[in-house]
Amino acid sequence: MTTKKEIKNSPKETIEITGSEAMIRSLVAEGVETIFGYPGGAIMPIYDALYDFGHHVKHVLVRHEQGAVHAAQGYARVSGKVGVCFATSGPGATNLITGIADAMIDSTPLVCVTGQVTSGLLGTDAFQESDVIGISMPVTKWNYQITSPDEIPEAIAKAFYIASTGRPGPVLLDITKDAQFGKLQFAYEKCTKIRSYVPEFPTDKKHLKKAADLINSAQKPYLIYGQGILLSGAEKELLSFIEKTGIPAASTLLGISALDSDHPLNMGMLGMHGNYAPNIKTNECDVLIAIGMRFDDRVTGSISTYAKQAKVIHIEIDPAEIDKNIKTEVAILGDAKHTLRLLTTLLEEKKHTEWVNEFLVARNKEEEKVIVHDLNPSKPGMTMGEVVRLSTNLTDNKAVIVTDVGQNQMAAARYARFSQSRSWVTSGGLGTMGFGLPAAIGAKFGAPEKEVILFAGDGGIQMTVQELGTISQEKLPVKMVVLNNDFLGMVRQWQELFFEKRYSFTEITSPDFVKLADAYGIPAATVSERKNLEAAMKTMIDAKGPYLLEVKIEQEDNIFPMVPAGASVSGCILGTDEM
Amino acid sequence: MKQEYIISAYSENHIGLLNRITIIFTRRKVNIESLTVSESALAGISKFTIVVNEEKGKVINIVKQIEKLIEVLKAFYHTNEEMIFQEIALYKVPTQALMESDQIEKMIRSHNARILEITKEYTVIEKTGHKEETQALFDGLNQFGVLQFIRSGRIAITRSPIEKLSEFLRERDALFSKLEAKEK
Structure with a gap:
């Protein structure tokens, strides 16, 4: 009792x-x-x-x-x-x-x-x-x-x-x-201070001024931001900064959703499978402003050829990240929100129209060579990109998108659109397969008012698929999309590109996902033809409770653009023909 | 270029701190040449003195990672030239050898060593100095057979006139007051 x-x-x-x-x-x-x-x-x-x-x-x-x-x-x-x-x-x-x-x-x-x-x-x-x-x-x-x-x-x-x-x-x-x-x-008392721990250092005004001078005199300034924006709640400050200065901005994988996908200065995502323009422009800008990010190797590619022409300004809360990977011209310790607010007041209003146009030219190149094929494929097989984009179109870019790890994750990062902050959940640094399904459960409890859509591959979902039991017991309205290509897709892609197509243990069989969901009392469906996709997706989104949708994906599709491991960001390639 | 650096860290005297600090080295495959931990001049604060042979960049990175530990107050790194440092060594030799010639006695005098204990079987000699110095005495005594030998980790203090930690703690108090004022 x-x-x-x-x-x-x-x-x-x-x-x-x-x-x-x-x-x-x-x-x-x-x-x-x-x-x-x-x-x-x-x-x-x-x-x-x-x-x-x-x-x-x-x-x-x-x-x-x-x-x-x-x-x-x-x-x-x-x-x-x-x-x-x-x-x-x-x-x-x-x-x-x-x-x-x-x-x-x-x-x-x-x-x-x-x-x-x-x-x-x-x-x-x-x-x-x-x-x-x-x-x-x-x-x-x-x-x-x-x-x-x-x-x-x-x-x-x-x-x-x-x-x-x-x-x-x-x-x-x-x-x-x-x-x-x-x-x-x-008796309970909250902790407000530990003498050996300084969570945040006060802003160094001299460094702030030096950064402002660099930005004000830059011809081709470029801003890259990470999860620090979300963690410090600096979304508005980021927006004011770029709108005042006219500086184009790109996000790390974890910074996604901090800035509206449709904002004209949002140039997309950095990194190995990021967008073309953000990667190549890193090596063409004259001032690189990095905020709340840590220059992970998946973002920088080869460090010895990374932004060598640029003066780097790093705004970061963790002193151990300063100069760890990329040497900075100016480092400002502090949280993104507070620092951005102070910095923006020192900046001149500008429009970098020509410089922004250069990004758009590069974007068009990616559009023609990659995006158009991902979103409007001529092949009968469905692409991960079109499935992801359809889901965010149908939810007005307001859904919380959760991913597993691999091709599904990169497709979601590239093609999901966001209008609300904190609506993107993915395993970045560790790249944990099996993260997606349980993370989606947590996301739904954290934002019950929002639609939560999971994208997982057929490999990753099987790593933690037992959590369907949790969803079932809680009757939790999580929408799960399994992008099934019968492969461990990202590893297969690497095997194709770098291991002479030797598909060593990347072909994977799956259970009948519809029957599996059914065993847990979760409604489910499978789609294998494009003509049925939209209706199936709508059924999933309209479902009041949990719903699993398996989408049969073209088996051997690759994620492009790509900065091959160890290559320079300027060597970002748009397809196999460039290898 | 690799060279010897002395890393000093001040931490709260809590269980597990040694482990937290050493795994930072292990993870980066950096060998610890010498390690000493003891209570500092300030009660409740431990001082770690760690000697490594490494490149400067890696040492800076390690020091930042040590400082990032919640219970570490401050960490520094110095070259040997920037510090005054000592090690202590104990040598056990057969007393018979001491009796048979005056060589050992001369060695003790010339190395500024001293005798701690003499028994019928053995004599214990103590010497402080840099590693080369304690090693030189070892090599000398070993001609007569050293029965046991032990050398401590390094201890070191800076050449600056005051203890850096006191200065640091004052700065930190000021920082906390500033941050509190900001919140109000």
């Missing part, structure tokens, strides 16, 4: 409760509304406490702990809040690691709580004991093992403060079973 406990907001007053109850009350005090998790022996006391607080916090039972952490990531990405997940000790905890590593490299704020064996058994190879503190150390922003109930409120306060401030990231709290059972005098 659940005994519905009420939480009153009187933080100064202490009450004697168990560690488990303190855990739940602390999470509620941090504004947590949704937890993704999976119970097990060492976290049972916390689950027992959770039983009494269902009216304060929603727990979503996943089918595998990896699903919990990816769901928490999806939730965090669309909501801007900290994603929370629970797992038990041992295998429960180790199953979280992939998602934690993903969140670390993609700066996603998470608090992961893992149960641990009783403190007296630590280090004895007890049942379901794993050194999750040691294992997660390189992939967390911070982690901590709680062995006494008294530590709980402070540890949670610190965890949320660390996860959500500065450059966000995942935090793991490992809590022994005796700390969950034990009692404490509970």
